[in-house]
Structures are given as structure tokens and as C-alpha cells.
Amino acid sequence: KSWYASPNPGFQNYAAVFFAARAxxxxxxxxxxxxLMDQQQPAxxxxxxxxxxxxxxxxQGITVINQALGDESAMxxxxxxxxxxxxxxxxxxxxxxxxxNDPGRAVRDTVGRTLADIPDSELKxxxxxxxxxxxxxxxxSQMANADRPEAQANLGNxxxxxxDLKRAEQAYLEAIRIQAVYTPAY
Numbered sequence: 018k019s020w021y022a023s024p025n026p027g028f029q030n031y032a033a034v035f036f037a038a039r040a041x042x043x044x045x046x047x048x049x050x051x052x053l054m055d056q057q058q059p060a061x062x063x064x065x066x067x068x069x070x071x072x073x074x075x076x077q078g079i080t081v082i083n084q085a086l087g088d089e090s091a092m093x094x095x096x097x098x099x100x101x102x103x104x105x106x107x108x109x110x111x112x113x114x115x116x117x118n119d120p121g122r123a124v125r126d127t128v129g130r131t132l133a134d135i136p137d138s139e140l141k142x143x144x145x146x147x148x149x150x151x152x153x154x155x156x157x158s159q160m161a162n163a164d165r166p167e168a169q170a171n172l173g174n175x176x177x178x179x180x181d182l183k184r185a186e187q188a189y190l191e192a193i194r195i196q197a198v199y200t201p202a203y
Contacts, residue, residue, distance in 0.1 A: 053066040
């Protein structure tokens with residue numbers, strides 16, 4: 018205080034919201050939703066807000082999530098899709114399926130992962146084709162890093178969600194073979 022008697026507060030005002038979210042305070046949810054929708058804030062801040070909404074999405078949050086999925090920033094769309102992973106399939110599918118044809122490959126790949134557990138029989142033909150392409154994109158992106166245990170664990174999680182337990186086990190075992198101390202694979 019003696020050095021800077023009149024400190025400049027800066028332009029960022031979301032540190033307290035992120036702290037509250039990381040500490041698990043439920044009252045952080047409305048400010049996170051507001052930050053996610055504030056187009057005056059940088060995309061990285063809005064994406065971080067979206068990621069902190071995982072497990073906190075209520076009925077109001079679904080409206081916010083739906084709007085955020087249309088954000089011009091791919092980073093925000095990806096974080097929003099990831100935040101939705103804990104939602105029931107009947108909520109995730111209608112919200113996320115439209116992004117299966119997103120211009121951003123990382124967005125499409127995230128849709129493939131986020132909707133991995135959706136049975137093909139629940140999809141319309143055009144949805145099925147788009148989601149199959151997104152799923153293939155996710156698998157291809159993990160295979161590009163297949164020498165890393167993280168990629169193998171991601172594949173294991175994906176195949177587990179798809180109900181393909183044999184492939185899931187193979188991927189987890191490959192992750193362990195690559196790096197025996199990589200505990201997420203266990």
C-alpha cells in the first residue's frame with residue numbers, strides 16, 4: 018500500500034468468481050453464467066467460466082449453455098460442450114448435435130466425445146452421419162497421439178462410453194504399457 022497508494026484495479030473482474038467456483042461455492046453459479054454470456058470479456062475467460070459450470074447446470078444453466086454453444090469462439094464452444102458431459106443424454110443430444118458439423122475440427126471432435134454414449138438407434142439419419150464423422154474425428158485425433166498414455170486413456174474412456182469394453186480395456190492396457198505410472202489408466 019505504501020508503494021501504490023492508489024492501485025489500478027485493472028480490467029479483469031472475474032478472479033473472485035473463479036476462486037469461488039474452484040472452492041465449490043454454489044453461489045458462484047450465477048456469476049459464472051453471467052461471465053460466460055458477457056461478450057465484452059475475453060474468450061479464454063468465458064471458456065474458463067463454461068468449464069467451471071460442469072456439474073452446476075440447472076434449468077437456467079441449460080439456457081445459458083444453449084446460447085454459449087453458438088459463441089463465435091471455438092474455445093468457448095469446446096469448453097461448453099465439455100461442461101455438458103455430466104448431463105443426461107436426452108439433454109445433451111439436442112443441444113450438442115448441431116455442432117457435429119461445426120467448422121472447427123476440435124469442436125467436432127469434442128461433440129464426438131461428448132455424445133459417445135448416444136446409441137445410433139436414437140439418431141435421425143443425418144444426425145447419425147454427422148455424429149459418426151465427429152466420433153471418427155475424435156478417434157483420429159487421439160490416434161495421432163497414440164504414443165501418449167493420455168490419448169490411450171481418452172480412447173479407453175470413449176470406448177467404455179460406447180459400450181465397447183474390449184477396446185476400452187485394450188486402450189487402458191496400452192496406456193499402462195506406455196507409462197506404467199500413469200494412474201488414470203488404472
